[in-house]
Amino acid sequence: MKKLLALLIVGLLSVVLVACGTSGDGEEEQTSGDKSEEEDNTENNEEQEEKEELTEIVVGATNVPHAEVLEEAQPLLEEEGIDLKIETYQEYVLPNQDLDNGTLDANYFQHIPYLEDQKAEIGYDFVNLGGIHIEPMGIYSKNINNVDEIPEGTVVIMSRSVADHGRILSLLQENGLITISENVDPLNATVDDVAENPKNLEFDASIDAGLLPEFYEREEDALVAINTNYAIEAGLVPAEDSLILEGSESPYVNVIAARSEDEDNEALQTLVEVLSSEEIQTFIEEEYEGAVVPVSE
Known part of the structure; x- marks a missing residue:
């Protein structure tokens, strides 16, 4: 009888220990899972903070070659802390209208005589931030x-x-x-x-x-x-x-235009620097094979 009672006690203790062990393992697994989720959230927050730190600029451009050149410059600008958004246009009059009303921070589609003509005719208060290329007529x-x-x-x-x-x-x-x-x-x-x-x-x-x-x-x-x-x-x-x-000596240089109040805007100045860089100028030469001629500032 005593022997049977001892066996029953040992059995009950085993069940309790197993139950406790299972509960502990589950808590450990749960804790481990919570830690992984916390790490994921931390990484996401860091990525979001990094994205928020970028300075966003919106530039209007006609599709070819202007928007294509801007797309090539996007990763270079991101390295400089600038998030470039590109708005494409088919009509020449619209990018200046949207620059004037504040929809755009700058535009890249027009040559100098057209810009000056628009300023004289409509009264736009724009500045030429720098020439990027020539498109021979x-x-x-x-x-x-x-x-x-x-x-x-x-x-x-x-x-x-x-x-x-x-x-x-x-x-x-x-x-x-x-x-x-x-x-x-x-x-x-x-x-x-x-x-x-x-x-x-x-x-x-x-x-x-x-x-x-x-x-x-x-x-x-x-x-x-x-x-x-x-x-x-x-x-x-x-x-x-x-x-x-038209020859490459043409005075019809395509420029980055901005509102006069933004003439010293650092992000826009960086945009011009990147577009005038050797990497982008080489891209223009190789991509368009003479149909678009780079102009180094």
Whole structure:
């Protein structure tokens, strides 16, 4: 009887010890799990804090090449503590409107004469923070393969942007097709300033710049002056497909524009520095093969 009682006591003690041991292991596992979750939360908080420390800037750009160049610069800017947001546009007038109303911190789509023209016409209080590249203007034709073969009365189709007219007319003058009045700066010339026109070229300056590639496809016997960004988007290779192509000495440098109040903004100054860096300038050279020419500041 005593022996049986002793066995029962030993059995009960074993059950209690096993139960306690199981409870302890579970608490240890739970504790271990809680610790892992805490570590995950700490890492997430650190990542969030690091992201919050970045200075955000919003820059408006046309798709090609401007937005592509900005995308290439994004990781370099992040290393400098800047989170670059890119807003893309198809219409030239919108990036300046959004810069003026505060939607954008800066824009990157326009050359210097266009910027100055917009400032004079609309009264924008903008500044040029620095030049990044040149997009040589090209004149294209489906059926005309040589300047000497341009027929009399050929139509020259160009954008309605007055800032581009002198640029296009200067190209025509350089190739012996017209003569601009001597008392007019060729870069500021308009169709009314054409003094000599031996081939009786006709000028259509009523087209939105983004539609010029469509007119190139449709008006096969015309000369169509197309801005390089739109030419690239349409699959044209300016160095190969253009009848006339502007040289790299062009004064039509594409710039970063900002509101005058932000002229000394450190983040925007860093943006210009990064875009002018050897890495980005090399990217422009290799990516666009002469269709876009970098301009080191």
